[in-house]
Amino acid sequence: MAVQLPNLALPTAFLGKLDPKARRSLLVALFTLLLLRGRIADLPQRALAKLRNVTSRPDISQEELAQALQQVYIDEPDGSKTLLVPHKGQISKVNIKPTPGAVIAQNAKHFPLVPASHKPNLDKTFLRQLFAILRIAFPSWHSKEALILVSHSFFLVLRTVLSVGVARLDGHIVRNLVSADSKGFAKGIGMWFLLAIPSTYTNSMIKHLQAKLSLRMRSRLTRYTDDIYLSSAPHLRYYRVALEGGLDDVDQYITSDIGAFCDALSGIYGNVLKPALDLVLFTSQLSRSLGIRGTAMLFLNYYITARILRAVTPAFGRLAAVEARLEGEYRAGMGRVGRESEEVAFYGGGLRERSILWRAYLRLIRHVNSIYKIRIAYEWTEDFVIKYLWSAAGYCLISIPVFFTRRRRHVGVQAHGPRPNEGVDNEVANRTETYISSRRLLLSLADAGGRLMYAYKDLLELAGLTTRLYTLLSTLHNLPPLPMPTPDPKSVVALRNVDIGVPSIAPVFLAAAEGESQANGNGHANGSAKGSGTVLVRGLSFELEPGEHLMITGSNGVGKTAIARVLAGLWAAQGGGVVSRPLGKEGVFVVPQRAYMVTGTLLDQIIYPDSYPQFAASGRTHEELMEILAAVNLAYLPAREGGWTTRKEWRDVLSGGEKQRMGMARVFYHRPKFAILDECTSAVSSDVEGRMYEHAKSLGITLITISLRPTLMRYHTQLLTVAGDGTGRWTLKRIGTAEERMDLDREIVSLEGRLADVEKWEARLKELERLLSVQELEA
Numbered sequence: 001m002a003v004q005l006p007n008l009a010l011p012t013a014f015l016g017k018l019d020p021k022a023r024r025s026l027l028v029a030l031f032t033l034l035l036l037r038g039r040i041a042d043l044p045q046r047a048l049a050k051l052r053n054v055t056s057r058p059d060i061s062q063e064e065l066a067q068a069l070q071q072v073y074i075d076e077p078d079g080s081k082t083l084l085v086p087h088k089g090q091i092s093k094v095n096i097k098p099t100p101g102a103v104i105a106q107n108a109k110h111f112p113l114v115p116a117s118h119k120p121n122l123d124k125t126f127l128r129q130l131f132a133i134l135r136i137a138f139p140s141w142h143s144k145e146a147l148i149l150v151s152h153s154f155f156l157v158l159r160t161v162l163s164v165g166v167a168r169l170d171g172h173i174v175r176n177l178v179s180a181d182s183k184g185f186a187k188g189i190g191m192w193f194l195l196a197i198p199s200t201y202t203n204s205m206i207k208h209l210q211a212k213l214s215l216r217m218r219s220r221l222t223r224y225t226d227d228i229y230l231s232s233a234p235h236l237r238y239y240r241v242a243l244e245g246g247l248d249d250v251d252q253y254i255t256s257d258i259g260a261f262c263d264a265l266s267g268i269y270g271n272v273l274k275p276a277l278d279l280v281l282f283t284s285q286l287s288r289s290l291g292i293r294g295t296a297m298l299f300l301n302y303y304i305t306a307r308i309l310r311a312v313t314p315a316f317g318r319l320a321a322v323e324a325r326l327e328g329e330y331r332a333g334m335g336r337v338g339r340e341s342e343e344v345a346f347y348g349g350g351l352r353e354r355s356i357l358w359r360a361y362l363r364l365i366r367h368v369n370s371i372y373k374i375r376i377a378y379e380w381t382e383d384f385v386i387k388y389l390w391s392a393a394g395y396c397l398i399s400i401p402v403f404f405t406r407r408r409r410h411v412g413v414q415a416h417g418p419r420p421n422e423g424v425d426n427e428v429a430n431r432t433e434t435y436i437s438s439r440r441l442l443l444s445l446a447d448a449g450g451r452l453m454y455a456y457k458d459l460l461e462l463a464g465l466t467t468r469l470y471t472l473l474s475t476l477h478n479l480p481p482l483p484m485p486t487p488d489p490k491s492v493v494a495l496r497n498v499d500i501g502v503p504s505i506a507p508v509f510l511a512a513a514e515g516e517s518q519a520n521g522n523g524h525a526n527g528s529a530k531g532s533g534t535v536l537v538r539g540l541s542f543e544l545e546p547g548e549h550l551m552i553t554g555s556n557g558v559g560k561t562a563i564a565r566v567l568a569g570l571w572a573a574q575g576g577g578v579v580s581r582p583l584g585k586e587g588v589f590v591v592p593q594r595a596y597m598v599t600g601t602l603l604d605q606i607i608y609p610d611s612y613p614q615f616a617a618s619g620r621t622h623e624e625l626m627e628i629l630a631a632v633n634l635a636y637l638p639a640r641e642g643g644w645t646t647r648k649e650w651r652d653v654l655s656g657g658e659k660q661r662m663g664m665a666r667v668f669y670h671r672p673k674f675a676i677l678d679e680c681t682s683a684v685s686s687d688v689e690g691r692m693y694e695h696a697k698s699l700g701i702t703l704i705t706i707s708l709r710p711t712l713m714r715y716h717t718q719l720l721t722v723a724g725d726g727t728g729r730w731t732l733k734r735i736g737t738a739e740e741r742m743d744l745d746r747e748i749v750s751l752e753g754r755l756a757d758v759e760k761w762e763a764r765l766k767e768l769e770r771l772l773s774v775q776e777l778e779a
């Protein structure tokens with residue numbers, strides 16, 4: 001393929017025709033352009049950023065900034081959200097559109113599960129997985145990502161064309177040097193600088209566009225993944241992905257693997273396209289001076305190189321996937337210590353944790369080291385082949401026209417045609433020019449070959465990362481939706497003949513896992529290691545009308561919380577039973593056993609899971625929030641912590657009891673029809689606990705309490721006791737009328753009082769025994 005080169009003689013001739021003053025000004029202008037190229041390249045971006053920022057006032061007040069920080073986002077009428085991001089003293093507005101359910105359903109077809117035994121490689125499966133992911137990263141041909149890709153490709157082609165120009169100019173300058181043509185030499189140097197401007201600009205644009213492409217793909221994929229991962233009922237994928245999907249350390253997949261995949265993919269595009277283009281263009285250029293024999297040898301050289309390197313290339317894809325998994329395990333360990341630091345500190349478990357983390361780190365490092373070792377042999381062969389074999393082949397190829405062509409009439413890479421006054425000197429100059437141009441082309445060719453070989457290794461690593469990302473996306477897409485509870489028209493909570501059991505890994509994943517264990521796969525666990533599928537409570541039936549309060553009790557681990565999970569719709573009811581309840585958090589609101597504090601302000605803690613914009617839209621006031629805090633004995637918090645907008649790590653700031661009371665404050669804020677309270681007042685003093693229970697009832701909230709404390713029985717009308725003897729038996733009893741409950745209360749209080757005296761009686765008994773034994777001895 002003969003590619004027409006830009007004729008460099010033209011600009012040189014044009015410069016030559018200019019008078020010295022004009023030439024100087026032109027060169028000064030070009031240098032200025034060279035120096036300011038960074039700022040010039042930034043111009044369109046700055047203009048775009050200005051357009052995007054709806055609020056472009058340079059300085060906003062601290063108050064406005066605080067307001068924006070609290071507001072976080074604005075709900076738009078079309079269902080999208082506009083995020084308010086404080087940025088350099090301004091507020092940037094970023095509109096985020098949630099992924100429509102139809103798009104997710106459409107995409108699900110492209111993400112069938114891969115068996116855990118699948119090993120990442122450059123095969124059909126890799127292409128299928130890559131295209132499935134690319135459908136998300138490039139949603140259409142007129143998306144911004146596609147535009148960046150086109151610009152990136154343009155600069156990649158431009159760089160190759162410029163490289164050929166540089167090679168020609170190189171030969172031309174040396175030719176003028178050999179033939180002592182000072183004017184031609186000076187012109188060549190001028191051209192050299194002229195060519196440097198687009199060349200350097202092109203290089204920086206390629207890097208910039210590559211990074212930008214990676215970032216945009218990452219944003220697309222992260223947003224999409226977040227949309228499906230953080231899905232609400234009936235999917236609840238964030239909750240079910242580990243237990244039912246068998247995928248651990250999802251945070252590593254989302255925060256790290258997506259970024260690594262995008263970097264690898266955007267890099268690979270340049271690393272494959274550019275050298276491949278170089279190879280075609282330089283080969284075509286060289287073949288014009290090498291002739292058929294030379295070109296055939298060049299191709300033979302390519303073929304031998306490819307065979308050698310293919311034979312010595314290790315399974316980089318699998319190695320990359322394992323590295324990402326080990327990285328995830330180490331990261332998860334670190335996260336756990338950060339999260340549970342206080343518990344670890346109380347136990348003095350620092351050294352133990354260190355040894356656990358060291359083990360995880362060493363596993364990772366050992367693996368990375370083994371990759372490095374494998375790479376030595378590979379890179380040694382690659383260097384030998386690309387640098388030395390190709391250079392030797394290059395010298396031989398260049399010598400072909402010199403030794404075997406008697407009289408060269410025309411050389412393809414030569415800047416000018418044959419000169420009319422050819423003498424011996426000119427012949428040497430021409431030969432030098434050809435040699436220098438061909439040598440530079442061959443060096444570039446070797447470089448292109450080297451990069452292509454590296455690209456092969458990168459491609460294998462990309463295959464590994466693709467498999468990781470595909471595993472995440474296919475797991476999320478294939479989690480079957482949970483059966484939705486039937487909305488009850490009478491607003492009752494009812495279970496009819498429901499078996500309660502730990503969900504096992506979904507059958508669709510078990511089928512794909514083909515009995516392989518996680519150790520040799522890509523993250524899918526063996527189902528038997530997860531939920532056992534054993535039934536905890538059998539044939540459970542009850543119906544709870546508003547105003548009827550239920551207490552669930554039973555020994556530890558019998559399945560009390562499991563009942564709450566089924567009622568809340570987190571676990572599916574088993575055994576064909578039916579769950580009916582009023583829907584939404586206005587219907588049933590659960591306060592779990594472990595207190596959860598959200599990132600944000602003090603106000604955010606009370607209104608969770610609502611956000612500040614929802615609070616603002618509801619018309620509720622700070623006074624109301626204050627009343628709620630008073631009801632849970634936390635009225636001192638806003639003053640103590642510096643107001644409603646204070647942001648702190650509330651998990652650490654609040655005490656255990658305070659966190660539990662905050663959980664009750666959420667119930668009072670949302671005022672659901674039913675509240676499931678799962679041991680959520682175990683650390684609260686009984687007087688405050690009692691007041692909170694009374695307050696909940698006065699608000700018309702029907703309580704379903706899971707507790708082992710008999711003192712709480714007085715606030716309930718029904719008692720469900722789970723036997724916990726392995727049979728799944730249970731009993732449901734009425735606790736009685738208010739008067740009966742008062743009697744029970746009185747009895748409980750008197751029994752508790754008498755129990756408190758047991759220690760005293762035991763001590764007295766011991767004392768008497770001691771006295772008796774002393775008297776016996778004396779007798």
Ligand SMILES: Nc1ncnc2c1ncn2[C@@H]1O[C@H](COP(=O)(O)OP(=O)(O)OP(=O)(O)O)[C@@H](O)[C@H]1O
Binds near residue numbers: 531532557561563
């Ligand atoms: N995600 C899970 N994976 C496997 N087993 C689980 C899971 N969640 C709960 N279980 C098991 O189910 C059983 C019942 O758990 P549940 O949390 O309902 O107990 P509980 O009755 O509330 O106990 P406690 O009074 O100690 O809170 C336990 O044996 C527990 O180990």
